[in-house]
Amino acid sequence: MALSLGSTFALSLASPFSALPGQAAKRPSISSSAAGKIFLNAKNIEKKHLHQFQKASKVLAYYGLTNPPYKLDALEPYMSRRTLELHWGSIHRGYVDSLNKQLAKSTLYGCTMEELIKTTFNNGNPLPEYNNAAEIWNHDFFWESMQPNGGKLPWGGLLQQIEKDFGSFSNFRDDFVQTAITFFGSGWVWLVLKTNEKKLSIVKTSNAVCPLVWGDIPIINLDMWEHSYYLDYKDDISKYVNNFMDHLISWHSATARIVRAEAFVNLGEPKIPVA
Amino acid sequence: MAFRALFAKKTLTRVSAFAPVSASLDRCLGSSLRQGRAFTVASLPDLAYDYGALEPVISGEIMRLHHQKHHQSYVTNYNNALEQLDAAIAKGDASAVVRLQSAIKFNGGGHINHTIFWQNLKPVNEGGGESPHSSLGWAIDADFGSLEALMQKINAEGAALQGSGWVWLALDETSKKLSVETTANQDPLVTKGATLIPLLGIDVWEHAYYLQYQNVRPEYLKNIWKVMNWKYASQVYEKATA
Numbered sequence: 001m002a003l004s005l006g007s008t009f010a011l012s013l014a015s016p017f018s019a020l021p022g023q024a025a026k027r028p029s030i031s032s033s034a035a036g037k038i039f040l041n042a043k044n045i046e047k048k049h050l051h052q053f054q055k056a057s058k059v060l061a062y063y064g065l066t067n068p069p070y071k072l073d074a075l076e077p078y079m080s081r082r083t084l085e086l087h088w089g090s091i092h093r094g095y096v097d098s099l100n101k102q103l104a105k106s107t108l109y110g111c112t113m114e115e116l117i118k119t120t121f122n123n124g125n126p127l128p129e130y131n132n133a134a135e136i137w138n139h140d141f142f143w144e145s146m147q148p149n150g151g152k153l154p155w156g157g158l159l160q161q162i163e164k165d166f167g168s169f170s171n172f173r174d175d176f177v178q179t180a181i182t183f184f185g186s187g188w189v190w191l192v193l194k195t196n197e198k199k200l201s202i203v204k205t206s207n208a209v210c211p212l213v214w215g216d217i218p219i220i221n222l223d224m225w226e227h228s229y230y231l232d233y234k235d236d237i238s239k240y241v242n243n244f245m246d247h248l249i250s251w252h253s254a255t256a257r258i259v260r261a262e263a264f265v266n267l268g269e270p271k272i273p274v275a
Numbered sequence: 276m277a278f279r280a281l282f283a284k285k286t287l288t289r290v291s292a293f294a295p296v297s298a299s300l301d302r303c304l305g306s307s308l309r310q311g312r313a314f315t316v317a318s319l320p321d322l323a324y325d326y327g328a329l330e331p332v333i334s335g336e337i338m339r340l341h342h343q344k345h346h347q348s349y350v351t352n353y354n355n356a357l358e359q360l361d362a363a364i365a366k367g368d369a370s371a372v373v374r375l376q377s378a379i380k381f382n383g384g385g386h387i388n389h390t391i392f393w394q395n396l397k398p399v400n401e402g403g404g405e406s407p408h409s410s411l412g413w414a415i416d417a418d419f420g421s422l423e424a425l426m427q428k429i430n431a432e433g434a435a436l437q438g439s440g441w442v443w444l445a446l447d448e449t450s451k452k453l454s455v456e457t458t459a460n461q462d463p464l465v466t467k468g469a470t471l472i473p474l475l476g477i478d479v480w481e482h483a484y485y486l487q488y489q490n491v492r493p494e495y496l497k498n499i500w501k502v503m504n505w506k507y508a509s510q511v512y513e514k515a516t517a
Binding site for chain 1: 348438482486489490
């Protein structure tokens with residue numbers, strides 16, 4: 001499942017020489033004939049490469065911070081530049097740095113971010129890396145769930161699916177807003193495509209939990225941590241959510257995501273005309 | 276600012292639709308036949324100091340929002356939940372009773388925790404930040420080594436707390452030992468142990484510091500000790516260990 005958002009890439013540089021730390025390959029020594037000289041050169045080069053590979057093999061994996069797909073002031077006045085500077089530049093970046101620090105001492109490497117999240121969630125007993133990994137993914141997803149001049153209505157297949165699963169778009173919107181307003185604590189509100197029930201659903205998760213761990217496919221999310229809205233809205237959650245729905249939510253992203261999701265979840269039988 | 280009782284309780288008496296009849300029935304047959312029940316409503320306690328009195332440690336804007344908006348909404352929602360609970364109990368609607376528990380725990384917990392929190396803080400010119408003496412001071416030295424060690428432990432646990440919650444200096448009523456605990460969201464300290472009494476609590480929800488410290492929670496924790504009301508903690512401690 002490749003819901004990759006281009007944000008994370010793992011480089012694992014396992015070296016063929018990693019079994020021999022600190023040891024140069026042993027060769028019989030040869031006297032100073034031409035062959036010997038050439039051989040000695042080769043040995044030096046090999047030693048240099050060996051050293052580089054050994055240094056490189058200590059780097060296991062690292063993840064990077066991607067930029068949101070718009071400038072930091074592009075979501076004004078609904079989400080201020082200051083909020084994004086702190087939320088993305090400081091908090092999101094902090095999760096990336098923390099994860100890379102943790103991974104330097106861990107055996108979890110070579111994973112895509114989603115694999116890392118599922119592994120570290122550990123079926124409900126999360127490992128220490130989980131929080132950082134999941135928050136990185138959640139935030140990447142969040143920036144892409146918004147766009148300047150967003151909001152308004154979805155269209156086409158996504159709108160049809162929403163109407164099918166919620167009755168009407170306004171039912172869905174009310175449900176989403178209500179879920180956010182009655183949120184306890186920190187966490188996220190999601191529109192997900194549930195893989196087992198094969199329908200769209202609104203879920204809330206606490207802290208860093210991400211619906212990927214249950215095998216569901218997220219379509220849109222909204223950050224309900226206070227740092228996401230406090231500078232702009234103080235405690236007025238209702239205004240924050242309504243502005244998100246009316247002006248920020250990116251139905252383009254949602255459409256792309258559900259189109260991809262349909263490769264994994266059968267949302268209906270195709271209408272094949274009978275001859 | 277005048278200091279009024281913390282829990283200014285108003286008694287709300289619920290009257291059934293047939294008020295005159297039930298009143299007279301009441302007189303004749305006693306209260307057991309009454310449809311209505313009385314329950315006490317919670318209300319927002321006043322602060323013992325002005326909103327700006329804790330500056331520059333905690334800004335007046337944060338104190339005002341925290342008290343007038345956040346704490347008030349916990350009180351309001353708690354009272355709503357209580358009213359719904361009352362109706363559910365009267366009707367015998369067990370699933371409604373159970374369903375309301377999370378709202379009661381969250382909003383009631385928020386009310387309890389913040390009521391303690393306002394008393395845990397004091398302006399510097401009224402004694403805020405002064406170290407604890409006598410019995411609490413000795414107990415801290417005995418259980419943690421020193422006051423600095425305790426502060427560091429609380430700061431570390433508060434900074435490490437994921438999401439929203441509280442960090443507490445707790446006293447175990449039975450063992451008389453002090454400990455540092457954390458609770459998530461608005462869970463009160465008793466959820467960590469029925470015999471735990473809160474001496475000090477620090478709110479590490481983002482609304483408690485974000486406007487001023489942004490995401491630098493450790494800075495907020497470092498500074499809040501300057502306005503900590505150890506006198507309150509000592510009073511609670513002495514009462515519990517008497």
